[in-house]
Every structure is written in C-alpha cells, then in structure tokens.
Amino acid sequence: MVVQVEFLKSVPHFSGLSESELAAIRKYVFEKKAERGELLLFEGEPAEVLYFVAAGAVKIFKTSADGKEQIFHIVRPGESFNDVPVFSGGTSLVSAEAMGAVVLNAIKKSDMAVVLQEYSQVARNVIRVLSQRVQELVMLVEDFSFRRVTSRVAKMLLEYAGDGVGERPRLTQQEMAAMIGTAREMVGRSLKSLEDGGTIRLERNRIIIADQKALREVAGIT
Amino acid sequence: MMEKPVIDRDKCQGCGLCVSVCACGALVIIDNIVTVVDVEECQWCTLCELVCPNGAISCPFEIVIENNQDSA
Numbered sequence: 001m002v003v004q005v006e007f008l009k010s011v012p013h014f015s016g017l018s019e020s021e022l023a024a025i026r027k028y029v030f031e032k033k034a035e036r037g038e039l040l041l042f043e044g045e046p047a048e049v050l051y052f053v054a055a056g057a058v059k060i061f062k063t064s065a066d067g068k069e070q071i072f073h074i075v076r077p078g079e080s081f082n083d084v085p086v087f088s089g090g091t092s093l094v095s096a097e098a099m100g101a102v103v104l105n106a107i108k109k110s111d112m113a114v115v116l117q118e119y120s121q122v123a124r125n126v127i128r129v130l131s132q133r134v135q136e137l138v139m140l141v142e143d144f145s146f147r148r149v150t151s152r153v154a155k156m157l158l159e160y161a162g163d164g165v166g167e168r169p170r171l172t173q174q175e176m177a178a179m180i181g182t183a184r185e186m187v188g189r190s191l192k193s194l195e196d197g198g199t200i201r202l203e204r205n206r207i208i209i210a211d212q213k214a215l216r217e218v219a220g221i222t
Numbered sequence: 223m224m225e226k227p228v229i230d231r232d233k234c235q236g237c238g239l240c241v242s243v244c245a246c247g248a249l250v251i252i253d254n255i256v257t258v259v260d261v262e263e264c265q266w267c268t269l270c271e272l273v274c275p276n277g278a279i280s281c282p283f284e285i286v287i288e289n290n291q292d293s294a
Contacts, residue, residue, distance in 0.1 A: 036245065
C-alpha cells in the first residue's frame with residue numbers, strides 16, 4: 001500500500017493544505033509496517049524519523065531502572081509520535097511499541113525540515129501539535145509531583161469494596177481514573193504497585209484486597 | 223461463567239483498533255460492531271478498553287475484600 005493523500009489530510013500536521021501541496025509532500029513520506037510487540041523507538045537513540053499512525057495502536061512508554069513501565073500515551077490512527085526529539089534534534093525521549101499489527105507513515109527529519117521550510121502552514125500546524133503535547137505532559141507532571149495517586153487509588157478501592165454478598169460494585173480503570181481525577185494510565189500503574197506491595201491481588205476481573213490494614217495505611221486512613 | 227468485556231453497541235464505530243491489540247483473539251468485528259467471541263481465552267488485559275477512542279468497550283473490575291483474616 002502506498003502513502004495515501006487522503007490519510008495525510010487527516011494528520012494534524014498537514015491540515016489545511018491543498019491537494020497539490022499534499023501530493024508534493026507525499027513524495028517524502030514512506031510506509032512502514034510492524035507486528036505486535038515490535039519496538040519502533042528506543043529511548044535514548046537518535047531521533048531521525050517522525051511517525052504517523054495510519055492503522056493500529058502504538059504504546060509510548062518509559063521503563064524505570066527496576067523494570068517498571070509507565071505508559072505515557074496510546075497513539076491512535078491519525079496521531080504522531082517522536083515529534084519532540086525530531087524537532088529539537090535530540091534523542092528519542094521514550095520507547096514505542098506496536099500493540100498489534102500497525103501501519104505507519106513516516107518522514108525523515110531532514111525531509112521534514114524541507115517541508116517546514118517550504119510550507120508555512122505545516123509549521124503553524126506543528127506549533128499547535130507541540131503545544132497540545134506540552135499541555136498533556138504538564139497534566140502528567142502534575143499527577144506525578146503533587147498528587148499521591150496510589151494513595152487515592154487505595155482509598156477508592158476501600159470505599160468501593162464489596163463484602164462478597166449483595167450487590168457487587170464493578171468499576172473500569174477508566175471510571176476509577178475519572179473518580180480520583182487522574183489519567184487511566186496512572187490507575188494501571190498504581191494497581192500494579194499495590195499488587196507488588198502485597199496489599200491487593202489482581203485476578204482477571206477481580207481486585208482482591210488481601211491486606212486491608214496495609215491498604216488503609218497506604219490510603220492514609222488510620 | 224466467565225465475564226466478558228462490555229460493549230456499548232451505540233458507541234462502537236467498528237474501527238477495529240481493539241481487535242488489533244487483542245492478543246488472544248477474543249474480539250472480532252461483526253456487522254461493523256465489535257463482538258466478543260471467545261471468552262475462555264480473554265485474560266482481562268484491558269488493552270481493548272485502553273485503546274478504544276470512543277469508550278465503547280469496558281472491562282470492569284469487581285472489588286472484594288479477602289475474608290480470611292477473621293477465620294485464621
């Protein structure tokens with residue numbers, strides 16, 4: 001499959017361009033396919049290519065020294081990744097992995113520089129894309145620095161825990177995130193960390209509070 | 223009976239993103255709407271819920287307190 005002008009039109013970087021401008025830009029864009037689990041970016045490697053997801057989903061994450069993974073973002077069709085280091089001239093800040101079969105459209109850093117030089121509309125679009133990225137990251141920084149998310153997840157679990165009889169409340173990670181005002185990715189990470197600490201166990205679609213006393217301590221309830 | 227991920231047929235746009243990330247093949251698109259076909263295999267990884275751009279698929283958790291501390 002060749003790079004489609006129709007797809008490029010749906011990418012925020014290239015919005016507002018004419019058919020002929022898109023056709024000219026298409027010459028710089030190439031296609032890349034990947035299978036589930038394939039790593040598309042390695043943190044710390046030189047960032048040479050800007051990617052757009054045409055089909056499938058890509059996980060953007062960082063791995064800590066002790067092997068814990070923090071998902072920052074899920075990139076869906078029409079969205080991009082690796083923008084920041086491509087434009088800043090640095091190395092990739094995060095790693096990226098194909099969550100299933102994915103089709104990417106890609107453009108080399110040097111070619112993107114030519115496109116930016118030639119089409120000021122693309123430059124304006126890129127400013128908007130990068131500004132949105134900064135907003136998302138500021139929200140994530142807020143979660144990391146000021147809010148003790150794990151503690152709030154613990155409190156929420158205690159509040160919503162059923163005693164095994166009568167009505168059993170069921171919550172998705174999305175609902176838990178909305179309830180405590182954080183990103184869904186943070187809830188997943190907090191549940192994992194509570195499980196590592198032995199206060200809860202995750203069994204398929206059940207969260208079992210294994211050590212209520214310890215969980216109350218994490219939640220700050222004494 | 224094994225629980226299934228819950229699908230909101232009104233919200234599903236049939237984009238298939240959930241099917242592409244499902245590692246166990248439990249999801250298929252039928253008549254442009256995602257359907258759970260093989261529940262035995264679903265490990266409740268919740269990736270389908272994570273990637274859905276429309277909030278059409280959800281994997282709710284039951285929260286229970288383990289009741290073995292009193293009986294010990």
